[in-house]
Amino acid sequence: MQQKARALRINLRDxxxxxxxxxxxxxxxxxxxxxxxxxxxxxxxxxxxxxxLSSIKRGELILxxxxxxxxxxxxxxxxxxxxxxNAKSYHEARRGGEIP
Amino acid sequence: xxxxxxxxxREGPPGIRNLVACIHTVECSSFVAEEIAGASPSVHTLGFPxxxxxxxxxxxxxxLACHPNVGAVLLVSLGCEGTDAGTMAETIRQTGRPxxxxxxxxxxxxxxxxxxxKKIVGDMLAGLEKTPRVEMSISDLTIGTECxxxxxxxxxxxxxxxxxxxxxxxxxxATAIIEETLEMVGCAEIVASRGASMQVAEQLRETVRKAExxxxxxxxxxxxxxxxxxxxxxxxxxxxxxxxxxxTRPIRGIIKVAQKPPGHxxxxxxxxxxxxxxxxxxxxxxxxxGVLDLISCGAHMVLFTTGRGSVIGSVISPVLKICGNxxxxxxxxxxxxxxxxxxxxGEAGLVEIxxxxxxAVLEVAAGQQTKSEALGHREYxxxxxxxxxxxxx
Numbered sequence: 001m002q003q004k005a006r007a008l009r010i011n012l013r014d015x016x017x018x019x020x021x022x023x024x025x026x027x028x029x030x031x032x033x034x035x036x037x038x039x040x041x042x043x044x045x046x047x048x049x050x051x052x053l054s055s056i057k058r059g060e061l062i063l064x065x066x067x068x069x070x071x072x073x074x075x076x077x078x079x080x081x082x083x084x085x086n087a088k089s090y091h092e093a094r095r096g097g098e099i100p
Numbered sequence: 101x102x103x104x105x106x107x108x109x110r111e112g113p114p115g116i117r118n119l120v121a122c123i124h125t126v127e128c129s130s131f132v133a134e135e136i137a138g139a140s141p142s143v144h145t146l147g148f149p150x151x152x153x154x155x156x157x158x159x160x161x162x163x164l165a166c167h168p169n170v171g172a173v174l175l176v177s178l179g180c181e182g183t184d185a186g187t188m189a190e191t192i193r194q195t196g197r198p199x200x201x202x203x204x205x206x207x208x209x210x211x212x213x214x215x216x217x218k219k220i221v222g223d224m225l226a227g228l229e230k231t232p233r234v235e236m237s238i239s240d241l242t243i244g245t246e247c248x249x250x251x252x253x254x255x256x257x258x259x260x261x262x263x264x265x266x267x268x269x270x271x272x273x274a275t276a277i278i279e280e281t282l283e284m285v286g287c288a289e290i291v292a293s294r295g296a297s298m299q300v301a302e303q304l305r306e307t308v309r310k311a312e313x314x315x316x317x318x319x320x321x322x323x324x325x326x327x328x329x330x331x332x333x334x335x336x337x338x339x340x341x342x343x344x345x346x347x348t349r350p351i352r353g354i355i356k357v358a359q360k361p362p363g364h365x366x367x368x369x370x371x372x373x374x375x376x377x378x379x380x381x382x383x384x385x386x387x388x389x390g391v392l393d394l395i396s397c398g399a400h401m402v403l404f405t406t407g408r409g410s411v412i413g414s415v416i417s418p419v420l421k422i423c424g425n426x427x428x429x430x431x432x433x434x435x436x437x438x439x440x441x442x443x444x445x446g447e448a449g450l451v452e453i454x455x456x457x458x459x460a461v462l463e464v465a466a467g468q469q470t471k472s473e474a475l476g477h478r479e480y481x482x483x484x485x486x487x488x489x490x491x492x493x
């Protein structure tokens with residue numbers, strides 16, 4: 001039985017979980033706050049960084065604390081690491097005039 | 101859980117502590133005030149260092165003197181500073197609290213002032229022993245929250261757990277206050293959507309806009325490189341990590357420093373300076389200043405979250421510390437009241453730690469000392485500040 005890493009989903013609406021340890025790529029991740037759900041990490045995910053719990057299309061919202069904290073810059077598959085390379089701030093995009 | 105028994109005050113909610121406040125109205129009288137207070141755990145020294153009159157400082161000192169946890173007040177003045185101790189004493193007297201003033205110049209200097217002060221405080225302490233105890237419910241409590249020494253665990257463990265405790269407190273009828281409007285800059289629309297009415301939502305937008313303008317002028321904060329390494333992708337995410345402390349209930353209104361929330365439920369405290377001809381430093385120069393702002397609005401207790409580790413307490417109200425980082429907790433457990441690091445290690449869930457915080461609030465309200473309180477922490481900080489207030493109370 002392969003040992004699983006752990007991540008925490010803070011709000012039931014969230015489509016991301018937060019790594020509770022450094023997670024290597026290819027490892028099964030047990031999502032705390034969700035019964036027995038396991039997601040395979042597609043990329044190494046450092047402690048406190050985000051892992052996608054569902055597939056998120058380009059332009060869709062990334063939800064943490066049950067609220068949008070970013071939008072996807074590309075299609076993001078389940079288990080992918082989410083950070084600046086594939087997600088962006090609405091606040092900054094609006095300030096920069098990129099979106100209304 | 102036995103019913104809470106508070107200290108009855110002539111007006112306002114009961115206190116959970118029964119203290120003498122020994123207040124120096126200028127730095128020049130701080131030594132004398134400290135000597136008068138001595139080592140008594142029931143006499144708390146605080147004050148304002150400035151010599152020039154600052155209405156904000158007078159307001160916050162008066163509010164702290166009239167706090168539910170304070171039963172009697174000694175003002176220690178040098179005699180020539182801008183703060184008017186006489187006017188302050190008159191306001192305090194109207195709340196039914198015993199109040200006295202020592203003016204060091206009139207008293208004849210250090211030794212005479214200390215001797216007279218010790219006699220007055222001794223009499224006040226004897227009087228406080230006769231304070232009637234009254235039954236108190238959760239709805240009589242006002243609880244504040246603040247964070248300091250945050251790290252990557254704060255937004256995962258300690259802050260959401262406090263948010264859960266805040267929901268429980270609000271549902272039980274308590275009054276709850278969150279500060280840090282500067283932290284809300286990245287989530288202004290989410291904060292506004294929590295307003296209990298369209299009017300409150302608009303006031304929240306305006307308050308966060310003011311905080312953002314002030315921070316740009318004072319060159320204060322935004323998302324830092326360290327935050328990004330810690331996994332925070334956007335300013336919204338960082339902001340929400342701090343805002344998570346206040347839970348999920350509607351925000352009933354906005355108050356300023358030294359103002360009492362006009363009802364039960366959740367309130368936002370705006371402690372950011374209003375535009376004035378002076379730009380008086382930073383909005384909240386340190387954690388102790390922020391904690392004292394919450395206490396000046398009547399907070400019986402402050403829930404303080406940390407990750408890297410903070411040791412502060414406060415004058416007047418107990419500070420309950422919640423540590424989200426398990427390694428920090430292991431290193432500094434004698435300073436921490438609740439180990440929210442158990443969320444990170446998988447030993448407990450957010451809900452369980454939230455309930456533990458809620459129970460700790462009731463125990464501290466019933467008289468149990470927090471770690472910082474037992475260690476004797478009595479931090480305070482009152483800076484020069486300018487805030488507009490419409491006197492509606």
